[in-house]
Amino acid sequence: MYPQVLLQNRKPDRIASLDEYRQSGGYKALKDVLKDYSHKDVQQEVMDSNLLGRGGAAFPTGMKLMSVADDASFPRYIICNADEMEPGTFKDRVLIHADPHMLIEGIIIAGYASLAEKGIIFIRPEYENAARILEREIEIARNEGYLGNNILNSDYSLEITVHRSAGRYICGEVTAQMNALMGKRPNPMKPPPYPTEKGLWGQPTVLSNVETFACIPHIIRHGGQWFKDLAKTESGAGTKIFGISGKVNKAGCYELPLGVRLSEIIEAYAGGMPAGSEFKACLPGGASTGFLPRQYYDIEMDYDALRNVGNRLGTGAIMVFDQKTCLVGATVNLIEFFARESCGWCTPCREGLPFILDLLKRIENGDGEPEHIPMLEHMCKSLWNAYCAFAPGAIAPVESLLKHFEDEVQEHINQKKCPFK
Ligand SMILES: Cc1cc2nc3c(=O)[nH]c(=O)nc-3n(C[C@H](O)[C@H](O)[C@H](O)COP(=O)(O)O)c2cc1C
Ligand code: SF4
Structure with missing residues (x-):
């Protein structure tokens, strides 16, 4: 069993409460950050962790936070992308239903790193339960002083609201999402300017994925190097929630180190393939990645390894096909x-x-x-x-x-x- 970081508080039948999250060390990173860290210290720690965005594009999160210029104007925005319309992908929903305060704490710390004062969670309309959970837990966090004016008696203030998407896949793309939030036609916009320069309402905006934000409290609590060392490969960093479906006995979400082999995920975690099924191919990271044929059954599930064979890790949503599938x-x-x-x-x-x-x-x-x-x-x-x-x-x-x-x-x-x- 590998260390469980993001899903450590997952329970089969209910979400983790604020108290349960706190008992596992939750909100300690936020307290430390507001007491002892400058916003630049947080950016540097995330940079040192080598965290790559988990939304599919694998952009370094530390670099994104650092690209908000010192003299950038206010207000600044922080957006959490919970659109998750990529077919086969369901990790963000599982994470929100497991431990919503981990996400909330991650957004607050990343908000502090970019000095954002307004946070938005953009969520797909089919995730109504998740949206309600988040609204309820955001209110609880506000009552505890983790959100609102002068968080934990510091100089930093942040509000977070939940915004339900109208429900199109393109709204998951960063610039289309900002157009959607501004009430415009949600077509993408080619940079420059980059969202961290001129994003939502023309203001500096940091947008990241649910799983990306959830990593941040752990990076602060244990350090960037600790996070890096969680991966099995030299170039990887952290754990990854792999959502596996298709021809396997136990479809579901499994948190495993980046770089774990595909064969191990299928055999040791997803319960192997049904009797009579043989591995023919899989999509390794959602519908927008390519078929990975049998010769790569043992591949290390990491960004570099998949790039080297002309594929992508994407969202880590593995769809398995057997020899009987056309x-x-x-x-x-x-x-x-x-x-x-x-x-x-x-x-x-x-x-x-x-x-x-x-x-x-x-x-x-x-x-x-x-x-x-x-x-x-x-x-x-x-x-x-x-x-x-x-x-x-x-x-x-x-x-x-x-x-x-x-x-x-x-x-x-x-x-x-x-x-x-
Ligand atoms: C068509 C399209 C749909 C996308 N959908 C999502 C999505 O649902 N969730 C997500 O986090 N990223 C999605 N992305 C990637 C985002 O544009 C962006 O790279 C990502 O949210 C940034 O977060 P990260 O750095 O944490 O990965 C999509 C990209 C494209 C091109
Ligand atoms: S901008 Fe062009 S490529 Fe992108 S989704 Fe729209 S039609 Fe497709």
Whole structure:
């Protein structure tokens, strides 16, 4: 059993109360920070921890906090991204339901590091229970002096509110999210300016993922080096909540060191695969990562290791497929989602994804032609010209299908039917 940090207070049937969180050391980091740390000290500790953002893009969190300039204007905002609409991903919901005060403390400390005075938790509408839990626990934290004016009698003040999304996948993208919060059409905006310079309402804004914020109290309490050493790999840092689903016996969220092997997650934690199932592939980090074929069954689940094989750790949401699963059909399912969720702002994505979907459906239904494979390759290339990171993520399953499972696509075309049906 590896050390449990983020899920240490998880219980099968209920959330951890404020007292339970405090008994495990909760809010001690906030007390220490407000007493003994400058906001720059907090930035440095997070920087030293090598924490990479857990929302999918893996940007160094310390660097993000440091990029709020000393003379940046006020008010400044801190936003917690709890949108979590990436198919297969459910770790942020589990974290909020397990220990909401860990997230709240993380937001307050990160808010202090950027001297933000207003915090917002942006949450997907399907997470209504989580939103209510957060609203209730934020109120409890305020009554205890952890939020509001002059937190714990210090000079620092912060309020946090919960904002329910209107419910589109693109609202999870940082700049689209800020547009959504400002009541505008939620299309992404290309930097510069970066959100830490001019974000929400044109003011400096730090936006990070739920799991990222939850790491911060532990980094302060035990030090950046301790956090770094939690990982199994040299380049990794911390633990990661892996959410595993698909062809495994015990789907769920498991907190494990970064760099743990995929085979270990499946066999030792997810209860192995059902009888008769053999590992064929997985998506290692959510719907916007590529199929990882059998030859990588033992790969270290870390940012660098997956990048080195042309894939991504993404959100750490692992979806497992067995030898009986048609990966063309699985890809159709994923592209249906992405074609529906394209925000429509730019042509390659708005028009390209329905085109790709149509080609894949024809292949799946036995109406595919040999020229459809180069057409798919061509279309995927053109989506790299789209405006934002949504499009390269959307085509990751298609590109990896063609790279690793072209024979399976070809078989659909040759047999004029799905060989799995
Ligand atoms: C289409 C799209 C959807 C995204 N959805 C989410 C999301 O639901 N939650 C999240 O934390 N990050 C999401 N991201 C990544 C954010 O843009 C951003 O990188 C992240 O929230 C920053 O937090 P982090 O540094 O803690 O990872 C999404 C990105 C894209 C392109
Ligand atoms: S790539 Fe897609 S999601 Fe991004 S701006 Fe263009 S249409 Fe919108």
